[in-house]
Amino acid sequence: MQPLLIIRSERGQMSAIERRIADFILDNAHLLRDYSSQQLANALGISQSSVVKFSQKLGFKGYPDLKYSIGEAVARNGDSAEPAAAGDESNVQDALARELWQAKSRAEEETRLLNPPERIEAVAAMLRGAGKAFAVGIGEDSVVARAFATRLSLLGFLAIHHFDPVLVPAEVATSQPDDVLLLFSERGEAATLCQLARIFRARGGKVISVTRHTANPLRAHADLSLLVSAHDEARHVEPLLYHAALQQLLDLVFLLLCGDESRRRQFDDYHEHVRSLLDA
Incomplete structure (x- = not known):
């Protein structure tokens, strides 16, 4: 490294x-x-x-x-980046695009190095064996949780997204020991999610946290943790790097789950069904 x-x-x-x-x-x-x-x-x-x-x-x-x-x-x-000519908007945009791509690439590489193959496989294995998979996040993390739950559903998993963590305990009360709870929280400090993790694990379920690479309380309550590294001095750029690295990480988990031929066939069947509806 x-x-x-x-x-x-x-x-x-x-x-x-x-x-x-x-x-x-x-x-x-x-x-x-x-x-x-x-x-x-x-x-x-x-x-x-x-x-x-x-x-x-x-x-x-x-x-x-x-x-x-x-x-x-x-x-x-x-240092391969060449300065853009003053007043040349095309060059300025090219330089900006190149710098952003390089920053995203660095964030993705750092994130990949933080999550060794055996950990990614362990997360995929936990999801493969899940009876139900609950996905929960707050704010922007809820959008990511919903998108990932949707992808799991397209592969035939029973995946449930909750947009309001306050309502989750009622659902968790019916969870089984082979169920999995995915908690998305960039900072990993949401007390509500930590409480959900405690309740879920008390019932024998497994918890996967998805957070930044920091010492945060949510990681302490998880059986497995996916970690994201994305840093930039510009406050408006750092979230872009975080979500790019996070998406790449989740896409890798998704591709591992697609290794099951029956799951992949179900995914293909869904898209054929959608295409037939659009063409009708």
């Missing part, structure tokens, strides 16, 4: 001092070769040992190893 990807993906789990080091490195990766560990510590107003411990926590032998690895990554990736 590239060192800068490691730093971005782990940033949400870091202490305040570690985040300061991480942010400095991410913003100045191309200049890091000129900094010794002591110079970096002086620039941030921290101890040299904090820099060394930061490097070791990320899996490197020490700061020189981290600096060398980052230097290699910067040299390998380079």
Whole structure:
């Protein structure tokens, strides 16, 4: 894994001092070769040992190893983006589109590295064995929950989306031990969803949380967690990266479920039915 990807993906789990080091490195990766560990510590107003411990926590032998690895990554990736000519709207849009695509690609790669194949397969296996699958989210997360529940339904799963978490406990009261509850929450801090997870697990059901890669309470109540990493300084851009990486993650789970030929056939039959209705 590239060192800068490691730093971005782990940033949400870091202490305040570690985040300061991480942010400095991410913003100045191309200049890091000129900094010794002591110079970096002086620039941030921290101890040299904090820099060394930061490097070791990320899996490197020490700061020189981290600096060398980052230097290699910067040299390998380079900076292919060319500045757009002033006043040329076409070039400006091309540059903007390229930057957005690159940012989405980074978010997708970080997210993929946070969710190893065995975890994705475990989520797919849990859904395959589910009697019913409940999907719940709040706000924008509810839109994602509904879309994923719809896709599950098209494969023949008994998937139920609830737009109001307050009404879910009544439905959960009838759940069975082989049922699965999917909880979508970007921040993972919604008390209502945490309470749902506790109730569901108390009845023997399994819980899958879908959140950012942070230490949040919802993850603590889940049997399995899907994690999303998406960071950007621009507040209006970061949600775009989050939803792009999240969609890619859910699409991968969906494709694994499509590996069942009977499920895939049911999906194809549904689309043939819809086409016949549209053509009528």
